[in-house]
Amino acid sequence: MLVLDGVSRKFSDKTAVDQVSAEFAPGSFVGIIGRSGAGKSTLLRMINRLVDPTAGAIRFGDRDVTRLKGAELDAWRARCAMIFQQFNLIGRLDVLTNVLMGRLDHVSAPRALLRLWSDEDRAIALSALEMFGIADLAAKRADQLSGGQQQRVAIARALVQEPRIVLADEPIASLDPRNTRIVMDALLRINRHFGITVLCNLHSLDLARGYCDRLIGMSAGRVVFDGAPAALTDDVARDLYGLEAGEVMDAAHAAPAAHAGGASQPSAVPA
Numbered sequence: 001m002l003v004l005d006g007v008s009r010k011f012s013d014k015t016a017v018d019q020v021s022a023e024f025a026p027g028s029f030v031g032i033i034g035r036s037g038a039g040k041s042t043l044l045r046m047i048n049r050l051v052d053p054t055a056g057a058i059r060f061g062d063r064d065v066t067r068l069k070g071a072e073l074d075a076w077r078a079r080c081a082m083i084f085q086q087f088n089l090i091g092r093l094d095v096l097t098n099v100l101m102g103r104l105d106h107v108s109a110p111r112a113l114l115r116l117w118s119d120e121d122r123a124i125a126l127s128a129l130e131m132f133g134i135a136d137l138a139a140k141r142a143d144q145l146s147g148g149q150q151q152r153v154a155i156a157r158a159l160v161q162e163p164r165i166v167l168a169d170e171p172i173a174s175l176d177p178r179n180t181r182i183v184m185d186a187l188l189r190i191n192r193h194f195g196i197t198v199l200c201n202l203h204s205l206d207l208a209r210g211y212c213d214r215l216i217g218m219s220a221g222r223v224v225f226d227g228a229p230a231a232l233t234d235d236v237a238r239d240l241y242g243l244e245a246g247e248v249m250d251a252a253h254a255a256p257a258a259h260a261g262g263a264s265q266p267s268a269v270p271a
């Protein structure tokens with residue numbers, strides 16, 4: 001179980017994340033939603049310690065993630081794989097080597113340094129590519145792939161890390177609708193097939209409702225909704241997104257509510 005206990009992050013006088021507490025059961029698929037600047041990326045980045053909290057604690061089982069250093073921190077980052085909007089592949093390297101980079105934590109330091117991959121590592125990487133229908137691209141340079149293909153390579157690289165948690169930060173933000181589906185299906189697959197917990201920042205509310213079994217709504221760094229997608233009414237969503245509601249909800253849902261403009265605080269659903 002991953003536990004956030006009063007986690008906050010300040011940047012100078014700006015509070016990006018404000019006393020967030022939440023528990024994530026193994027195997028859940030959680031969507032983090034909210035308008036731009038709500039604190040979603042900062043929250044995910046704190047979980048794998050790309051950003052350190054300024055207050056609060058993050059625990060995984062009996063481990064205090066907030067205090068990990070050195071090799072233990074590296075091991076945590078491997079268990080807690082991150083997927084980025086911009087894929088973060090090494091463009092000049094071939095696809096298979098990019099996926100093998102996810103195995104670095106599983107090989108000895110000298111072998112890692114020389115990139116001496118074992119047959120087993122290669123087989124693991126290839127089968128991850130097969131799982132997402134892109135094994136035929138193994139020898140291609142990563143920078144010759146489409147955005148959707150690159151993101152599937154990034155998910156394959158995350159998968160071969162053998163993570164317990166995948167943190168996906170707007171993984172489909174730069175993709176067309178068809179590739180959006182393919183990439184979301186790939187995340188759902190690793191969640192359902194391997195029981196990997198997925199925490200996914202999403203801008204589109206329809207996607208969040210369609211793929212996630214729990215939604216966390218953030219506003220100004222705080223959690224203002226935590227519950228099942230069905231519990232997120234259109235009125236709560238409109239309050240959560242404010243002026244961005246039209247972008248994230250389909251046209252029928254996005255029509256202004258009778259009270260829109262009157263309510264300044266999002267409707268709170270107890271966490």
Ligand SMILES: Nc1ncnc2c1ncn2[C@@H]1O[C@H](COP(=O)(O)OP(=O)(O)OP(=O)(O)O)[C@@H](O)[C@H]1O
Pocket residue numbers: 011014015016034035036037038039040041042043
């Ligand atoms: N490194 C940083 N230095 C200063 N301010 C930051 C930094 N990172 C984030 N912030 C600020 O913290 C707030 C939350 O940012 P964050 O990126 O977490 O929001 P978000 O919900 O992910 O937004 P978006 O959907 O636009 O990515 C914003 O006001 C942002 O400007």
